[in-house]
Amino acid sequence: MDLLNALVAILNFVVIPASAYGAQLALGALGVTLIYGILRFSNFAHGDTMAFGTAVTILLTWGLQAGGISLGPLPTGLLALPVAIALTSVLVLVTDRLVYRHYRRVKASPIVIVMASVGVMFVMNGLTRLVIGVDEIQFADGARFVVSVPQFKAMTGLDEGLALRTTQAITLVLTAAAVWALFAFLNRTRAGKAMRAYADNEDLALLSGIDPERVVRLTWIIATALAVAAGTLYGLDKSFKAFNYFQILLPIFAAAIVGGLGSPLGAVAGGFVIAFSEVALTYPWKKIAQYLGFEPAGLLQLLSTEYKFAVSFVILIVVLLVKPTGLFRGKSY
Amino acid sequence: MKKLLLATAAAALTAGAAGAEDIKIGLSLGFTGPLESMSPNMAKGAELAMKEVSDSGKLLDRSTVTSVQADNTCADAAASVAAVERLVTAEKVNGIMGGMCSGETIASLEKVAVPNGMVMISPSATSPALTDIDDKGFFFRTSPSDARQGEVMTDVIMDRGIKSVAVTYTNNDYGKGLAEAFKSSFEGKGGTVTIMAAHDDGKADYSAEVGALAAAGGEALVVAGYVDQGGSGIVRGSMDAGAFDTFVFPDGMISDALVTRFGTELENSFGQNPSSEGPGRDAFIKVAETAGFDGTSAFAAESYDAAALMMLAMQAAKSSDPKVYKDKVLDVANAPGEKIAAGELAKGLELLAAGTDIDYDGATAVELVGPGESAGVYREVDFKGGKLNVIGTR
Numbered sequence: 001m002d003l004l005n006a007l008v009a010i011l012n013f014v015v016i017p018a019s020a021y022g023a024q025l026a027l028g029a030l031g032v033t034l035i036y037g038i039l040r041f042s043n044f045a046h047g048d049t050m051a052f053g054t055a056v057t058i059l060l061t062w063g064l065q066a067g068g069i070s071l072g073p074l075p076t077g078l079l080a081l082p083v084a085i086a087l088t089s090v091l092v093l094v095t096d097r098l099v100y101r102h103y104r105r106v107k108a109s110p111i112v113i114v115m116a117s118v119g120v121m122f123v124m125n126g127l128t129r130l131v132i133g134v135d136e137i138q139f140a141d142g143a144r145f146v147v148s149v150p151q152f153k154a155m156t157g158l159d160e161g162l163a164l165r166t167t168q169a170i171t172l173v174l175t176a177a178a179v180w181a182l183f184a185f186l187n188r189t190r191a192g193k194a195m196r197a198y199a200d201n202e203d204l205a206l207l208s209g210i211d212p213e214r215v216v217r218l219t220w221i222i223a224t225a226l227a228v229a230a231g232t233l234y235g236l237d238k239s240f241k242a243f244n245y246f247q248i249l250l251p252i253f254a255a256a257i258v259g260g261l262g263s264p265l266g267a268v269a270g271g272f273v274i275a276f277s278e279v280a281l282t283y284p285w286k287k288i289a290q291y292l293g294f295e296p297a298g299l300l301q302l303l304s305t306e307y308k309f310a311v312s313f314v315i316l317i318v319v320l321l322v323k324p325t326g327l328f329r330g331k332s333y
Numbered sequence: 334m335k336k337l338l339l340a341t342a343a344a345a346l347t348a349g350a351a352g353a354e355d356i357k358i359g360l361s362l363g364f365t366g367p368l369e370s371m372s373p374n375m376a377k378g379a380e381l382a383m384k385e386v387s388d389s390g391k392l393l394d395r396s397t398v399t400s401v402q403a404d405n406t407c408a409d410a411a412a413s414v415a416a417v418e419r420l421v422t423a424e425k426v427n428g429i430m431g432g433m434c435s436g437e438t439i440a441s442l443e444k445v446a447v448p449n450g451m452v453m454i455s456p457s458a459t460s461p462a463l464t465d466i467d468d469k470g471f472f473f474r475t476s477p478s479d480a481r482q483g484e485v486m487t488d489v490i491m492d493r494g495i496k497s498v499a500v501t502y503t504n505n506d507y508g509k510g511l512a513e514a515f516k517s518s519f520e521g522k523g524g525t526v527t528i529m530a531a532h533d534d535g536k537a538d539y540s541a542e543v544g545a546l547a548a549a550g551g552e553a554l555v556v557a558g559y560v561d562q563g564g565s566g567i568v569r570g571s572m573d574a575g576a577f578d579t580f581v582f583p584d585g586m587i588s589d590a591l592v593t594r595f596g597t598e599l600e601n602s603f604g605q606n607p608s609s610e611g612p613g614r615d616a617f618i619k620v621a622e623t624a625g626f627d628g629t630s631a632f633a634a635e636s637y638d639a640a641a642l643m644m645l646a647m648q649a650a651k652s653s654d655p656k657v658y659k660d661k662v663l664d665v666a667n668a669p670g671e672k673i674a675a676g677e678l679a680k681g682l683e684l685l686a687a688g689t690d691i692d693y694d695g696a697t698a699v700e701l702v703g704p705g706e707s708a709g710v711y712r713e714v715d716f717k718g719g720k721l722n723v724i725g726t727r
Contacts, residue, residue: 012574013547017540136561138594149575161575238538238566248537279541284528284548299528299549305542306504306531 006291008152008160018279019272020168020237023175026271027230028252030182030264031223037262038199038219039100041113046227047249048124049092051242053228054235055132057084058139065141073143073166075236081229089224095120096220104216128242137240140167167237178229179268182222186264191218199262251278254312258319260326269327277315278308353395356653358383358640359420360400361431361441361453363407368433375456376402377626378636379430382678384624386644389679391686393653398644401426405437413437417445427653428452428643430636435460435506442472452655454643454662456635460510464704470659475635475642475699477607477709479507482583483514485605485711485727486555487522490581493603495552497525498581501542501567502557504531511557511583527551534562539570547576555581560591572598580604587714592721599716605727608712617675617696634675634696635707641678641695642666648685666701668692 028050035043060080070076099120103113145151146169149161186192191214198205198215206212231245238244255274259266284301303311319326360379362372383398392398401424405413413432420426429451432438438458446453447469454473455463461480466472490498500516502508508531516526528549532542546554546567554577558564564586571577572595582591582604592599617637621628628634643658645665650658665681670690673681681691693699702708713725 009548013540013544013576017538017544017570017574021538021540136565145573163574165573234537238569241535243535244537247535251537275538278538279544282541283544287548287550299545301545301548304530305545306533308541309533 002291002293004156005158005160006288008156008158008162009287009291012160012162014276014280014283016162016164016168018275020165020171021279022272022275023171024230024234024237024271025248025251025255025275026268027175027178027226027233028248029255029259029267029271030179031226031230032252032256033259033262033264033267034219034223034226036256037264038195039104039113039216041110041117042253042261043223044114044117044249045095045121045124046223046252047245047247048121048128049088049224049227050231050234050248051128051245052091052124052131053084053088053224054231054240054245055128055242056087057081057228057232058132058137058235058240060084061139061141071142074170075140075142075167077139077141077232077236078170081232084232085225085228088228089221092220092224093217096216125242125246128245132240132242134242137235139240140236142166165237167233171233171237174229174233178226179264182226182264185222195219250309251275251312254316258312258316258326260328263326263328266326266328273315273327274312277311281311282308353397354393354653356392356396356398356644356647357401357424357426358398358643359417359424359426359429359431360402361405361413361417361420361429361433362402363433363437364402364404366406366408368407371457371631372433374626374630374633375433375636376400377624378621378628378633379456379640381621381624382637382640382644385620385676385678386641386682389682391679391682392644392648393651396653403431405432405434405441407432407434407437410437410440413441414444417441421445421449421451426451427647428454428655428658430454430456430639430643433457435463435510439463439466439506442466442468447471450656452643452659452662454639456639457632460506461514462506462510464706468704470705471655473639473642473662473701473705475638475695475697475701475707476632477707477711478514478703479511480514480518481709482511482605482607482711483516483518485709486515486581486583487518487524488727489603489605489713490519490553490555491522491524495579496523497527497551498553498555499527499530499546499549499551499577500555500557501530501532501546503559503563503585504533507585508557512555515555515557515583525551532558532563532567534559536563536566539563539566542567543570543574543576546571547574551577553577553579553581555583556586557583559585560588560594565591565594568595587721589721592716592719595716597719599719603713603715605711605713607709608726611698613674613694613696613698620676628696637675638693638695638697638699641675642693642699644678645673645681645685645691645693648682663701663705665691665693666699 057080061077064076146164149163152162194210255270256267259270282305284299286300289296364372380400386392387397403416403420405416435458459479461478464478502512530545556564580602584606587606617634618628646658646661647653649661670692673691673693675696700708711727712723
């Protein structure tokens with residue numbers, strides 16, 4: 001019984017929250033890594049694309065709620081998501097036409113395009129705040145829990161409770177679906193193969209009749225879809241606050257780099273590595289040890305929670321020193 | 334002839350200085366930065382007191398008082414030092430109403446105000462560190478130290494029979510100061526603090542903090558954070574994971590936003606925040622309304638009192654020189670003497686001019702203790718029935 005209690009405690013406080021957070025980071029990192037692999041620059045505007053897309057989702061959600069439409073136990077935001085992706089894609093494609101296309105034509109060095117993306121970031125930043133404001137917004141509706149702590153305790157009779165929020169479950173399921181779809185697209189379809197060819201060697205791809213502008217457009221649309229999905233899932237799970245999406249850019253880049261920039265598989269792995277290292281390394285193991293029959297004097301906490309960001313950056317530095325291309329052999333331009 | 338002219342000019346100048354003068358009071362507030370939404374009403378509170386005094390024409394032979402605003406950003410100590418430096422050296426102010434946040438207040442006080450002999454009266458810096466600071470008598474505050482809040486919180490918790498708590502605090506001078514003051518007070522009275530875990534505001538995810546707090550355990554969780562920031566994130570996470578169902582909220586958390594966000598989920602929770610109720614506060618809110626701003630806004634009343642105290646001390650000392658009037662601040666703030674409420678500054682000035690002692694109560698029932706800080710009245714609140722209920726004052 002005590003063993004079960006220990007297991008439930010780990011699940012409740014480490015595995016479930018870290019998995020959900022990891023999945024949100026993974027989706028974000030996938031978008032970053034796609035842009036890096038195919039368009040060859042680090043897109044600093046990614047976090048604010050997430051914020052803008054989520055803001056659109058929220059506006060549409062409010063519209064749906066006003067019209068009395070809901071998804072029952074699921075959050076209405078999911079229904080708004082596809083439309084929000086389409087609208088945000090339009091904005092991103094316009095940005096590409098106005099800003100990035102010029103730099104592609106003059107074959108600007110990647111660092112110049114990165115700086116341009118910082119400019120785009122500030123514009124998007126302001127745009128999001130104009131559209132929806134700076135306040136915190138809760139837009140998750142429907143059932144809050146798949147299993148809540150009191151339910152779980154009543155069901156099992158254990159001392160430890162387990163909570164699984166609907167939004168956590170949705171995050172995990174949607175991320176798995178998105179990753180599967182992306183890999184199928186990249187490996188099986190003609191357009192996906194064209195994208196990979198363009199990523200490998202731009203000139204050869206051109207010679208074999210691939211339309212580069214089409215590849216660029218597709219990349220933006222897919223990256224935007226991933227970004228808006230990641231932003232919406234994160235907003236549903238926690239809450240929407242424009243400023244937080246700027247903050248989340250840091251762990252997302254850490255995830256993409258740890259996994260290997262340009263490698264989709266790496267982005268997914270990186271997301272989970274960062275999330276689990278933040279949560280697990282600062283978790284005090286005292287309670288678990290007690291369930292297992294030890295009587296520890298201290299908290300058995302490896303690092304205090306202030307250091308959780310240091311953890312992901314130490315991992316980042318070690319990876320860059322030992323394996324500069326990341327865990328899954330990304331690229332570096 | 335030349336010498337005669339010079340002498341006449343000099344005589345005219347000194348005569349001028351002895352009579353009416355234009356007294357300047359600097360306002361060192363965070364007009365930009367994390368508390369930018371509070372600053373405008375704090376400035377208006379202080380300027381209201383200045384206008385009241387100027388209009389009365391009773392301060393130091395019809396002197397007028399004007400304000401000079403300086404943006405200290407609240408977050409950046411270097412920017413605050415530069416702002417206060419400008420007030421002292423370029424604007425030549427006679428006193429400073431400020432700073433606003435604890436960290437930058439300490440920096441600007443130690444680097445600029447004390448070396449230059451400038452009085453600073455802060456309306457809102459609450460860190461316990463400011464109690465023991467070597468201020469040479471130049472620093473006062475109209476807000477209570479968080480050391481006091483730590484004691485009040487201890488009593489509030491102990492009275493409910495709770496003996497062990499976990500503590501999380503926002504990682505800055507306010508959060509850390511309050512958390513440590515609370516810890517020493519709580520442990521001094523026989524309670525146990527299972528963990529002190531910092532959280533950073535505006536971060537993506539608080540699962541790690543919630544996990545650590547839950548593993549350490551305790552009968553309640555003390556959240557020394559901000560309601561618009563990480564504080565609410567921690568509360569949400571703890572509730573969802575079933576880690577705690579009783580929360581203790583200090584002043585940074587207690588607001589209507591907390592109730593809107595959590596409603597009936599706070600059934601077992603409680604807390605306290607500084608609050609002065611009474612005729613002085615009502616009078617201030619009324620005057621503020623006439624002046625066109627919201628007097629209930631956080632620290633607006635304290636700002637009014639800080640500026641008023643400074644001008645009353647000048648009157649009592651018959652001088653606008655900070656090195657002289659600093660010794661009078663405690664005299665005008667505390668008993669004995671005739672009580673002066675908000676909106677009665679003219680009366681106070683008159684009494685002082687006649688040599689009568691006053692006891693300034695102002696908008697927040699000012700009573701300065703120790704090295705010149707507010708004693709602090711706190712109200713105890715709970716959230717039964719999904720509402721913010723005041724259940725008493727301490």
